[in-house]
Amino acid sequence: MKKVVKLSICLALACSMVACSPKNASDSDTVGGNQSTDNVLTGKAKGFGGEVIATVTLKDGKIDNVVIDGSKETKGIGSIAIEKLPAKIVEAGKADVDVVSGATVTSKAIIAAVNNALDPEKYPYTAEEANAGVTKTPEVVVAAEVFQGFGLSNIGRVGPGKDDKDVQVYSINQVFANVLFDAEGRILDLYIDQLEVATPNYDGDSMPHFSGFPGQKGYNLDSNHDGVIDGVTEDTDANFLSEISSWATKRDRGEDYKMGTGTWASQMDKFQSLFVGKTVAEIKEWYTKYCSDVNGRPLKADSSNEADVTKYSTLSDEDKTMLADVVSGATMSLNDSHGNIIEAIEIAYNNRKGLDIKGAAAIGLGLDTSGRIGPGKDDKDVSVYSINEVYANTLFDAEGKIVAIRVDQLEIATPNYDGESMPHFSGFPGQEGYNLDANHDGAVDGVSVPTEETFASEISSWMTKRDRGESYVMGTGNWSSQMDKFESIFIGKTIGEVEEWFAKYCSDLNGRPLKADSSKDEDIKKYNALTTEEQAMLADVVSGATMSLKDSHGDIISAIRKSLANKVTIDLTVSK
Structure with a gap:
């Protein structure tokens, strides 16, 4: 990397x-x-x-x-x-x-x-x-200003392939990028990962699966990954929750995700090392000049595609030598139906936020995924289901203390949920549709029809809670402002100290910060055990943040811990 x-x-x-x-x-x-x-x-x-x-x-x-x-x-x-x-x-x-x-x-x-x-x-x-692996010493990077951005790109894919019953495989590809920029927009450091989730008829052993929502009759299942369908997945709440909680990113899949050249993680590391020092515009220029217009992969000397051969032949000997080094470690596409890595980096740039830090010794990105039965039911007494993905983009010092953190979340619900800005997913093409509240008035208007067109359209339109901005109103401010408040609390703490803070100052019932006016006996008892100073601190917290840090909406604490587990050493100094 x-x-x-x-x-x-x-x-x-x-x-x-x-x-x-x-x-x-x-x-x-x-x-x-x-x-x-x-x-x-x-x-x-x-x-x-x-x-x-x-x-x-x-x-x-x-x-x-x-x-x-x-x-x-x-x-x-x-x-x-x-x-x-x-x-x-x-x-x-x-x-x-x-x-x-x-x-x-x-x-x-x-x-x-x-x-x-x-x-x-x-x-x-x-x-x-x-x-x-072999210990490596990171290059020292000094910048006068540092900006951090998170980017998420979502693509629906028809494929890979079909099963032996001629039923199509579908997959959801999400690329997420934690990127550091200088004042001129040059990349100082970055950490990119991807989540690919396929229908359970795909025969890849380590591929995360999703069968659709309960009530959609499941999907063809290749349980032993031998290319032969064994049956249909269980159409139950338990299977829904189990599948989502087991999702692993491509980095998490590690050696199980082998490619023609190394693993997905090793190829991404190679690209990341290439992107450092470049602006988003320069990365796009590099991609346009040195990657195939057919499949988005770096050009190779031995390509058999006529268009690629022509494009490669126009390059200088120096360019060809550089590409030979690139493709020795990275041959996968930077932008195709598997995912748009370039877009994720650009979105991170557009979302960048200035940091007030002296430096950092590690960068990490953590993802926590969970399914939720809810929120609620529609007016036809059909349950709403949702998928919650929490992303923690974190910088640590040499002692493991958080020096910067940016948390975001993607919540996706069945289309019978009446929230106007809520991202929706109706299921995979070929499945039974789902109740639809098209005008978000709390009354079901009909049933969605999952087609390949709606499948792709729904996924590409997904927005995180920060992207939803002012439309995601909560009892106190909006989701973004509440998360900003929590992030300010986490700065200077280790993940162990964050977990201790959560255990001491948040409700054991719902994961929310304790409040003086709670009506729950268990919360009242826990709150009364605190000192006057601790209660005053909590009063300041709940003035800006009352949402849960760990409940069926998502586990923010777990995502932060995973960002520590995934951390990669850097040597960043901010010299103002």
């Missing part, structure tokens, strides 16, 4: 053992380390696909031979580094050699493994590194 320069190497089978030819010892530097009696040393490091093992043979104290076992590195990419670097190391007599272009991660892993073999005390291979 970003300046941390996470260059990606795809997961695939690779050559497992490659040895270099011994060189004249007089050309090599003498090295020390844990030399064994037979002069054969072994070291390890974390590559892209897994462990990289280096077997180093010393002769008269000098490197004579290097053998690399990198069976999980990429064939044709990581394997090139495995083939070339051992000879370079022998020739140099040390591991400090240039990396192989386009295979940076594997190259660095080989170098680290050789160093670990030669001097394990100076170059240890820790359990943390084995589990979390």
